[in-house]
Amino acid sequence: MSVKSAFEHIVNRDHVYPFMVPKQASNLNVDKNILLYLEDISVSFDGFKAINNLNLYINDGELRCIIGPNGAGKTTMMDIITGKTQPDSGTAWFGQTINLLEMDEPAIAQAGIGRKFQKPTVFEELTVWQNLELAMADDRKVWTILNAKLNSEQSDMLMETVALIGLKENVGMPAGRLSHGQKQWLEIGMLLMQKPRLLLVDEPVAGMTHQEMDRTSELLISLAGRHSVVVVEHDMDFVRSLAGKERTVTVLHQGSVLSEGSMDKVQNDPKVVEVYLGE
């Protein structure tokens, strides 16, 4: 019953689940240490420029925070990176060899770009372990996956991930019984099972307790290095804790980069104060 309803849940998704995408080595090339290049990207909706000559570069292994007022174009930017929206002009490259604008959503996910939407979308009736098992699967045989035995490499990876996301004590618990924060971590864990090179994370701490926010900040920081992580977030305390003194924060406004640099730098940028932080 639980597997059946999970299956129904899966086939009604409005976005690509990593496990629906066959795993394949991509020809990613990051010799120049830049993982994502967005250059001169523009897109209009009914004549309104949601993204306006946007240039953004994400280094390999970097953790980048993106902030900006409502309507600044943050979601649209993520949609372009993941192939959900095609820009009117500009270029988007994943490393130096993968042209994202020539690929559809499944191909982009397969190339190593994982996206975490704001609302957790774990399979509530399946356990934490089963959710992670499903996410690891490399084809659509959902029924087979849940009945199959993992090899030792797979179960090591699963154990490692469960520890990383802080859910070791909850492996046998149906995901529906986890707290909101725990569900968010589980979903991050599910994305990690596909070993993405770039993780796009949309407002991960909305609705979390302070303690959960601190834990989420630790988790995302721990992912940097092995993965590049782009976090879109409105909560300034959280962004401060993620960015620290060293990391780069990008401020979007009216579809372009308004300011970029350390949190201290962007916070004290008069343009930013005027359009955003000063609100």
Ligand SMILES: Nc1ncnc2c1ncn2[C@@H]1O[C@H](COP(=O)(O)OP(=O)(O)OP(=O)(O)O)[C@@H](O)[C@H]1O
């Ligand atoms: N499919 C669409 N059709 C028409 N307008 C759109 C579409 N998608 C986005 N927009 C508009 O483009 C602008 C940028 O929206 P976007 O959702 O990217 O901003 P955002 O920075 O993510 O905002 P928020 O912080 O509120 O989520 C907004 O004015 C929005 O109304």
